[in-house]
Amino acid sequence: MKMFPWKTAKKLPVIFYGPIKFTNLKGVVRIDAPIERGMIGFGQSFEFPTTRKGTAELSLQGTWVFKGHAHFGKDCTVLIREGAYCEFGHMGCLATNVKMMCTEKIVLGDWAGIGFESQIMDTTAHPMMNTETGEYYPMSGPITIGNYNSFSNRITIMPHTKTPDHCVIASNSLCNKDYTSLGNYILLGGIPAKLIKTNYARDWEGEKETLLDIKMLWRKKSRSNEHANEAF
Numbered sequence: 001m002k003m004f005p006w007k008t009a010k011k012l013p014v015i016f017y018g019p020i021k022f023t024n025l026k027g028v029v030r031i032d033a034p035i036e037r038g039m040i041g042f043g044q045s046f047e048f049p050t051t052r053k054g055t056a057e058l059s060l061q062g063t064w065v066f067k068g069h070a071h072f073g074k075d076c077t078v079l080i081r082e083g084a085y086c087e088f089g090h091m092g093c094l095a096t097n098v099k100m101m102c103t104e105k106i107v108l109g110d111w112a113g114i115g116f117e118s119q120i121m122d123t124t125a126h127p128m129m130n131t132e133t134g135e136y137y138p139m140s141g142p143i144t145i146g147n148y149n150s151f152s153n154r155i156t157i158m159p160h161t162k163t164p165d166h167c168v169i170a171s172n173s174l175c176n177k178d179y180t181s182l183g184n185y186i187l188l189g190g191i192p193a194k195l196i197k198t199n200y201a202r203d204w205e206g207e208k209e210t211l212l213d214i215k216m217l218w219r220k221k222s223r224s225n226e227h228a229n230e231a232f
Contacts, residue, residue: 013031018074033066058078062083066087079100090111096116104142113150155173174193
């Protein structure tokens with residue numbers, strides 16, 4: 001309740017599934033979309049395995065903006081530092097056991113999904129220096145993920161990553177630069193990630209109804225009730 005005005009909070013836009021540790025809630029959450037019940041689900045069980053380890057944690061010190069529905073799998077850990085800005089587009093998603101650390105700026109586009117056991121961090125976390133000149137390298141850099149991006153599992157997304165729309169990233173890749181000059185509908189992969197294929201896309205339109213049912217649990221429940229009423 002403390003994160004939203006009463007007219008927003010009473011609609012229960014955020015639902016937590018399973019245990020979670022709230023380390024810090026001094027930041028700001030803003031929903032720039034029509035408010036719906038359960039539109040943001042944290043700790044949802046929408047993929048296998050269905051069990052959880054109970055390690056979910058949220059530390060919100062900065063600003064978190066949602067442009068629509070958003071979904072978080074089991075055991076996600078999210079840190080948004082004071083002064084940092086994080087934005088999720090409609091149907092933005094972090095899968096099971098994803099770690100997100102935002103110290104400057106992270107933006108996920110519409111229908112951008114980060115696969116299980118991945119990590120997205122706009123910081124190196126530790127100061128790094130040139131041993132010859134003594135010059136320090138920047139510790140942070142913004143991350144911008146395009147619309148309709150599909151990141152597979154165990155991917156590391158580092159500072160200065162920028163991806164185009166309709167981009168697929170292969171498992172176990174490392175993203176650390178601007179890939180937008182490569183165009184849309186591409187497959188990236190490797191350490192560091194590079195172009196593997198062009199004219200390559202996930203069939204989002206073919207999956208949309210299934211994804212909506214799996215991730216928008218209140219929608220699925222409502223549809224089930226409608227079918228039950230029809231049966232009577």
